[in-house]
Amino acid sequence: MEPVRVVGNSYYLPATSNTGLFKDYVIDPGSTGYKEVAGKEINNVLITHGHNDHFRHACEFRERGARVIASRDDALLVRYPEVNIRGLFSWAKPPIELVTPYFQGNACEVDRLVEEWQDPAIRPVFLPGHTLGQYGFITEDGVFYTADALYSEDLWSKYKLPYCIDPDVCRTSLRRIKEQDFDYIVPGHGRPLTRSEALKAADFHLSQLDKVDDVVLDLISEPVSMEDLLSMLAEKLKLYHSMNNYYIALVMLKGHMSSLVGRGKAGYKLENFTLYWYRI
Numbered sequence: 387m388e389p390v391r392v393v394g395n396s397y398y399l400p401a402t403s404n405t406g407l408f409k410d411y412v413i414d415p416g417s418t419g420y421k422e423v424a425g426k427e428i429n430n431v432l433i434t435h436g437h438n439d440h441f442r443h444a445c446e447f448r449e450r451g452a453r454v455i456a457s458r459d460d461a462l463l464v465r466y467p468e469v470n471i472r473g474l475f476s477w478a479k480p481p482i483e484l485v486t487p488y489f490q491g492n493a494c495e496v497d498r499l500v501e502e503w504q505d506p507a508i509r510p511v512f513l514p515g516h517t518l519g520q521y522g523f524i525t526e527d528g529v530f531y532t533a534d535a536l537y538s539e540d541l542w543s544k545y546k547l548p549y550c551i552d553p554d555v556c557r558t559s560l561r562r563i564k565e566q567d568f569d570y571i572v573p574g575h576g577r578p579l580t581r582s583e584a585l586k587a588a589d590f591h592l593s594q595l596d597k598v599d600d601v602v603l604d605l606i607s608e609p610v611s612m613e614d615l616l617s618m619l620a621e622k623l624k625l626y627h628s629m630n631n632y633y634i635a636l637v638m639l640k641g642h643m644s645s646l647v648g649r650g651k652a653g654y655k656l657e658n659f660t661l662y663w664y665r666i
């Protein structure tokens with residue numbers, strides 16, 4: 387696949403997880419590696435966040451002399467992908483079939499933290515919520531690589547409940563995206579968006595997070611256990627039925643429950659060693 391020019395020196399390689407190219411930077415070499423961008427001089431590997439589908443091939447560039455740059459929080463996940471895998475299962479070791487392939491893959495050493503790196507041609511924007519330390523990057527061409535902070539409407543219709551560990555922080559990041567000066571967005575997944583499409587997509591994303599809250603609140607008018615609630619939510623949102631999607635969805639549901647409790651909309655109680663959630 388040939389790199390597609392967005393504008394100026396800002397390109398991307400369309401794939402399951404998009405890879406960005408800007409001057410001597412490669413951004414998120416997850417689906418595409420050194421072979422695909424051979425011929426281009428790469429001195430810097432920017433990693434938006436610590437999910438393996440965004441850094442699986444980072445080492446191929448590092449072995450050839452490029453430096454790898456990731457955020458303070460997510461560098462841990464890049465160096466030790468096991469942290470993601472264990473985190474998913476409350477730090478116990480999960481049977482491997484329960485782990486999404488997005489979390490499995492190659493570890494890579496990180497040479498520089500985003501927080502300590504500076505280049506006036508490309509600047510970082512802190513966009514946590516999908517992970518604790520996710521960053522997007524805006525090039526001097528006005529192209530904003532937003533990773534997994536913004537999902538298009540197409541993506542919402544495909545995945546129904548795209549991964550987010552903290553909906554409140556996701557909301558803040560979406561508002562931050564809307565405030566930035568950019569002309570195009572290259573998301574982690576899906577096609578690039580113009581500014582007006584991106585602003586619409588951000589509003590849609592915000593409304594979908596609210597919708598998940600509303601659906602959950604509807605389901606807990608009577609106390610419901612987490613397992614039952616997840617099953618009811620999956621039915622309601624028509625979630626894809628698979629072993630690893632079950633665990634991913636459970637993480638997201640926990641995020642929404644914590645947010646609803648924090649906003650005084652839901653409560654919880656322990657009965658017979660089962661945790662029940664209810665609407666307030």
Ligand SMILES: [Zn+2]
Pocket residue numbers: 435437440516534
């Ligand atoms: Zn991700």
